[in-house]
Amino acid sequence: MTLAAAARAGAAAPPLVRLENAGLYRDGRWLVRGVDLTVARGEIVTLIGPNGSGKSTSAKMALGIERPDEGAAHRAPGLTVGYVPQKLAIDWTLPLTVDRLMRLTGPLPAGAAHEALERTGVAHLVGAEVRHLSGGEFQRALLARAIARKPDLLVLDEPVQGVDFSGESALYELISAIRAELGCGILLISHDLHVVMSATDHVICLNGHVCCTGAPSAVAGSAAYRQLFGGRANAALAVYEHRHDHVHLADGRVRHADGSITDHCHPGDGHHHHGHAHAEGATETDEAGHV
């Protein structure tokens, strides 16, 4: 089954997780608002956006760590989740080896831990204390821990931070392979457009609200496109480099292109016009024309 076929099969199944117009209000301001997203089985959904744009917050609402103050979050019952949080500090008082970290939230079948560590390239560190790992090694161990659970839903918050460039693309390839193997849904978070892999089915660009959303895989996932452009398939995401037509001011207000200032910007504002279509399932000619 090709990735695109898997994605199509997934699209027909009920979603693993769904956010409907979800927003989170903390300390007198909306961290994020109006987020609609679904992750289906076999689908990779990527959240991109600058720092503080609400990517992690949206993921936490999807995971049930935070309860939305507005809108709703639904998760399929009995979901096995694998989560790689953005920040995980291990106190030095905690004697924690990589092996023990693998079994942190549940027991694993024999060999599963080793296999997962092997795939992320840190099997040799299985007996090492977690606090002695480098940043990249720690991320690999965390990713291994999440995939060893054979999750239905994998939520990866900046999973390759601290990993060197060549390791980065290998890990993204691994993430794709895991999706094909387990048929799990993946919610991926990145602050960097360029590293988001071509296998992403759906991209949601956040900046305190959903700025835009689209389906690059309609193009990048097709066999013909890959054959034509080869390695440049990654450039498909360049489609998402767009100028925003509004600026978020330091005081939380929003200045629009026409100079007007409002308190919030909303997905329904209809203030922005991209030079290209973001409609899901964009036709090949439409998006390929931008590359």
Next chain:
Amino acid sequence: MFDDFFQRALVAGVGVALVAGPLGCFIVWRRLAYFGDTLSHAALLGVALSFLLDINITLSVFAVCLAISILLMGLQRRGSLSSDALLGLLAHSALALGLVCLAFLSWVRIDLMGFLFGDILAVSVFDIAVIYAGGAAVLAVLAVIWRPLFAATVNRELAEAEGLNPDAANAVFMLLMATVIALSMKIVGVLLITALLIIPAAAARRLASGPEQMAVYAAFIGALAVIGGLFGSLRFDTPSGPSIVVAALVLFLLGMTPVGALLRRFTTPQGGGGGAR
């Protein structure tokens, strides 16, 4: 050679240490030392209430500790003061309230020093039964909530995302803390309970390579401290609680010397995290 009261104290003290060790690991991991202090200071209020209402001391200390934990959680949620300020407020008001209440109870003659520093003479066979029954219950419950509690200690959000219930585990942990403080008050006294929780765990940290291993080591180091401290107390005629804490400190310091390095070499090879339940 041993007086009967001394044997009772020994048995009771070892029982308390075996429970305090594993629980103390969580106090160390979660940086809850001040929380332990707060609960143990509040224990004196429990003592006063037990005289006032004529109920079992262990029971009333447990009830007061539980009330203080719930109060703390409620106040933290309102978020008007920082956690350490709240803990200081609760700890010392409870201690002062306890002392004031005891002063009002002029008709009862109680040995205040015994409650502050522990009193081996006060340990009865009934106390031992309570310590072992309560201690076994605490360890059993801790074993049941071990995975979610430990996962929540590493990262609450991760535990929650992956389907564990960290809030429930934390609430149960508070319950266990209240129980252990009620059980250990007679042995080491309210001022030094936290030491019995923390020092064995801190000493175990240097020897252990996994959390489960650290919990077991802490229990045994605590038991050793109780035995050493009580013998010292008998030998030098010193109060039991402080003697036990001094013995624990000696063990901790021993762990930092070449003796500790030697022990570590024997304990780490088979380490590998101690495995999971």
